[in-house]
Amino acid sequence: MAKLNMVKALNLALREEMEADPDVLVIGEDVGVDGGVFRVTEDLHRTFGNTRVMDTPLAEAGIIGASVGMALYGLKPVCEIQFSGFAFQCFHQIENHAARYRRRSQGRFHCQMVVRMPYGGGVRALEHHSESEEQFYAHIPGIKMVIPSGPRNARALLASAIRDPDPVIFFEPKALYHAAKEEVPDEAETLPIGRAHVDREGRDLTLVSYGAMLRVCREAADLLQETDGVQAEIIDLLTLSPLDRAALTGSVQKTGRAVVVHEAPKSFGPGAEIATSIMEGAFLSLEAPIRRVAAFDVPFVGFAREKFNVPDVARVVAAARETLAF
Amino acid sequence: MGAEGAAVPRTIIETQFAVEHLSILDSDGNLDTALEPDISPDDLRRLYRAMLRGRRLDERMIRLQRQGRIGTFAPIKGQEASQMGSVFALRETDWMVPSFRETAAMLWRGWPIQKILLFYAGYVEGGQPAPGQHDLSMTIPVATQLPHAVGLAYAAQYRGDDVVVMAYCGDGATSEGDFHEALNFAGVWHVPIVFVVQNNQWAISMPLKKQTHSRTLAQKALAYGFPGIQVDGNDALAVYAASRDAVDRARAGGGPALIECVTYRLGVHTTADDPTKYRADEEVKAWEKKDPLTRFSAYLEKKNLMEPDLESQVDAEIARAVQAFEAMPPADPLAIFDHVYAEMPAHFEAERALLAERLRGRADAPPDVEIPPPSPPMRGQRRTSRWQN
Numbered sequence: 012m013a014k015l016n017m018v019k020a021l022n023l024a025l026r027e028e029m030e031a032d033p034d035v036l037v038i039g040e041d042v043g044v045d046g047g048v049f050r051v052t053e054d055l056h057r058t059f060g061n062t063r064v065m066d067t068p069l070a071e072a073g074i075i076g077a078s079v080g081m082a083l084y085g086l087k088p089v090c091e092i093q094f095s096g097f098a099f100q101c102f103h104q105i106e107n108h109a110a111r112y113r114r115r116s117q118g119r120f121h122c123q124m125v126v127r128m129p130y131g132g133g134v135r136a137l138e139h140h141s142e143s144e145e146q147f148y149a150h151i152p153g154i155k156m157v158i159p160s161g162p163r164n165a166r167a168l169l170a171s172a173i174r175d176p177d178p179v180i181f182f183e184p185k186a187l188y189h190a191a192k193e194e195v196p197d198e199a200e201t202l203p204i205g206r207a208h209v210d211r212e213g214r215d216l217t218l219v220s221y222g223a224m225l226r227v228c229r230e231a232a233d234l235l236q237e238t239d240g241v242q243a244e245i246i247d248l249l250t251l252s253p254l255d256r257a258a259l260t261g262s263v264q265k266t267g268r269a270v271v272v273h274e275a276p277k278s279f280g281p282g283a284e285i286a287t288s289i290m291e292g293a294f295l296s297l298e299a300p301i302r303r304v305a306a307f308d309v310p311f312v313g314f315a316r317e318k319f320n321v322p323d324v325a326r327v328v329a330a331a332r333e334t335l336a337f
Numbered sequence: 338m339g340a341e342g343a344a345v346p347r348t349i350i351e352t353q354f355a356v357e358h359l360s361i362l363d364s365d366g367n368l369d370t371a372l373e374p375d376i377s378p379d380d381l382r383r384l385y386r387a388m389l390r391g392r393r394l395d396e397r398m399i400r401l402q403r404q405g406r407i408g409t410f411a412p413i414k415g416q417e418a419s420q421m422g423s424v425f426a427l428r429e430t431d432w433m434v435p436s437f438r439e440t441a442a443m444l445w446r447g448w449p450i451q452k453i454l455l456f457y458a459g460y461v462e463g464g465q466p467a468p469g470q471h472d473l474s475m476t477i478p479v480a481t482q483l484p485h486a487v488g489l490a491y492a493a494q495y496r497g498d499d500v501v502v503m504a505y506c507g508d509g510a511t512s513e514g515d516f517h518e519a520l521n522f523a524g525v526w527h528v529p530i531v532f533v534v535q536n537n538q539w540a541i542s543m544p545l546k547k548q549t550h551s552r553t554l555a556q557k558a559l560a561y562g563f564p565g566i567q568v569d570g571n572d573a574l575a576v577y578a579a580s581r582d583a584v585d586r587a588r589a590g591g592g593p594a595l596i597e598c599v600t601y602r603l604g605v606h607t608t609a610d611d612p613t614k615y616r617a618d619e620e621v622k623a624w625e626k627k628d629p630l631t632r633f634s635a636y637l638e639k640k641n642l643m644e645p646d647l648e649s650q651v652d653a654e655i656a657r658a659v660q661a662f663e664a665m666p667p668a669d670p671l672a673i674f675d676h677v678y679a680e681m682p683a684h685f686e687a688e689r690a691l692l693a694e695r696l697r698g699r700a701d702a703p704p705d706v707e708i709p710p711p712s713p714p715m716r717g718q719r720r721t722s723r724w725q726n
Binding site for chain 2: 036062067068070072073075076077078079080081082083084085086103104107108112113114115116117118119120121152153155175176177205253254256257
């Protein structure tokens with residue numbers, strides 16, 4: 012057991028998977044000598060050399076496009092895009108090709124590849140360095156979309172993503188990179204993709220979230236417990252697509268109320284799909300309309316005003332109270 | 338800056354920026370014997386047969402499309418030498434990465450005619466390369482297949498496999514970002530790849546001079562640190578000679594190369610397009626005189642290598658394939674849920690069951706509605722998209 016932050020835990024997963032499988036490569040901008048802008052790939056090039064830890068020219072479509080080609084050949088590239096805000100320059104390679112090659116070739120080819128990218132606010136950063144764009148990827152058939160919430164599940168989910176035969180978009184909540192350390196077991200660990208985790212059990216209300224917003228939900232649940240005596244259950248989705256609808260339905264059948272919290276803008280965001288899935292699966296158990304707490308439908312607001320846009324504990328608590336009072 | 342700026346002394350960076358041009362068999366049938374590549378009589382016959390297969394299938398497919406029996410496709414007429422001269426230089430174990438106008442090259446690589454027809458009839462099954470076949474599927478978004486080709490070449494090199502990758506694109510593709518990213522990566526990684534640019538002069542309605550201010554497309558390779566050569570793309574011998582050199586060089590560790598085949602799209606961009614709107618008949622007629630098949634057949638005749646009845650043999654083969662294609666049983670609608678993920682996710686089961694119910698004609702399923710087949714696009718009917726059914 013070692014206490015690791017999320018950066019070190021992700022680095023550990025990469026190292027373990029590269030040791031276990033010579034087909035696994037790390038590819039991206041500054042992932043070699045520099046160790047990545049957040050140091051997730053630090054020192055990997057020393058162990059595995061620069062043919063497996065590849066510093067690429069500065070071109071996102073080239074990185075993802077070439078990785079698609081490598082995957083079609085049978086390699087398992089793990090790509091790093093420095094910030095999710097830059098991934099629109101390779102979005103076509105993800106949507107048009109990584110997601111579709113299995114279909115297009117009728118199973119003759121598939122893209123076993125992972126695209127890692129830091130997402131979300133909380134680090135006082137410039138435009139394109141603070142946004143949440145998970146909804147775009149969760150919407151693509153053929154893609155799996157994974158978002159860890161802590162060092163231990165980050166390490167286990169990254170290992171699973173690398174071993175998964177389908178292309179996985181792996182969003183890393185950059186606000187949590189150094190936020191906390193957690194015990195991580197010595198032996199390699201995986202977590203099933205597509206399975207949500209009940210982070211906290213409760214009977215009065217379900218808070219649904221993932222990634223960096225999990226922390227906000229935990230604090231909100233603490234506050235609700237202390238001030239209102241409300242026991243909130245927290246569902247940590249971990250995978251957005253394919254969505255664990257059974258976990259959502261099961262929880263709301265018990266609690267009858269749900270609040271969905273995410274950092275992406277509200278309209279057509281993950282909350283819409285989550286709320287609808289709950290409605291379809293647990294309509295007769297619902298005691299109140301499902302609430303969504305999300306960023307407003309506005310573009311980047313600048314980090315000076317970020318705290319007014321990204322959901323915080325007060326907004327989650329307020330939504331929970333409205334739901335409970337309905 | 339002005340005059341003052343000009344007075345600042347400059348140093349000269351010594352570069353070697355030369356673009357070669359190669360032509361061996363011209364449109365009048367004149368052969369440059371000194372450059373004539375060494376191709377066995379059997380291979381010459383195979384080369385011509387392959388070009389003819391491409392041409393005759395193309396013509397047959399246009400009729401099938403006009404009759405509504407297949408959908409929109411991109412004809413190759415005029416580009417047979419560009420495709421066959423290049424792909425002929427590959428081994429079966431090498432990889433071929435097509436865009437969407439490489440029917441002749443695909444036939445040569447073993448794609449059955451029936452499968453190509455199936456693809457254009459709207460069935461995804463037609464996009465499946467055979468097991469062990471070293472070809473990617475057709476890629477429609479322009480130039481986006483080129484980074485894949487670079488990745489394949491890198492992977493082959495990483496595994497230590499003796500593989501060269503040949504990737505196709507057109508003149509329009511050279512304006513796309515993915516073209517430049519692919520060439521840049523190929524140069525930096527020094528991978529065994531040959532880019533074949535079929536410069537057919539027109540990207541739908543855009544003539545080459547509006548596509549680029551560069552004098553040649555071949556020279557674009559020079560900026561990425563590897564050679565580019567321009568060849569007469571209607572001269573199968575020149576295309577082959579340049580391709581063989583580039584493939585041999587890549588195989589020997591010499592890195593990437595680019596071949597610009599100067600050719601012409603004698604027909605439509607796709608069957609949804611009417612080129613009389615944007616180009617003059619005289620231009621087309623001038624290029625018809627440079628037809629790659631006429632030139633090559635004359636060359637073979639001089640060598641006494643023309644096979645008798647070749648055209649009827651090819652046509653009979655195509656007719657058999659069309660017959661087999663049309664005799665295929667209707668495809669299973671439930672197959673739309675296959676080949677999305679390695680394992681079907683939970684929510685697919687409900688959706689698949691919904692469709693299955695409907696197909697069984699259950700009372701609670703919505704009634705079947707007869708949907709008439711789409712009528713084929715008419716001549717003169719232009720669509721806004723560059724690739725649209």
